[in-house]
Amino acid sequence: NAGVMQNPRHLVRRRGQEARLRCSPMKGHSHVYWYRQLPEEGLKFMVYLQKENIIDESGMPKERFSAEFPKEGPSILRIQQVVRGDSAAYFCASSPGTAGTDTQYFGPGTRLTVL
């Protein structure tokens, strides 16, 4: 059973460009979470999605950031017009359900560098 897949693992963008980060959850998992880890900081929650629905986006910046989890295909975190402050590691996690005992499985992350 493959784990959570994220691609690309490393992404370099110039200021003003768009960044698209992809996450394929574990097989059978319909709950996806995105977190951001800034240098020397812990992970911060960004958004929680189920198939075709955004459930909680309270951690997502109001502008330039968007996320989706379509019926078919991976979840996408999109950052428009990137700025240097967007440089971070972005982690996706998935879980089979929402019970507290359900373990959240993390992908290897996408490290975004904005030049």
Added chain:
Amino acid sequence: AQSVTQLGSHVSVSEGALVLLRCNYSSSVPPYLFWYVQYPNQGLQLLLKYTTGATLVKGINGFEAEFKKSETSFHLTKPSAHMSDAAEYFCAVPYSGGYQKVTFGTGTKLQVIP
């Protein structure tokens, strides 16, 4: 909202020595608590989790943690450090609103000295 505090952003121990990484949670009793480990340039891996029942929780790689309500603590320990334990460790607590949104501590980097 639940939160966790990790004391000490960097901890160094000698190989074979006791590992103690500290985590305190906010005053309201959380339903669950987690410890995750992150190796360099990798994602997070669950070490252990406290749900209900026994307050001493055993995890992978010889780690364990004890839930102490009186001290609002969930410290992570390992009797004897190994070089491969060098990593960053995160204490975490789930969102109390009923789903798996997790709040992480700021992390503790463990260095193991040969």
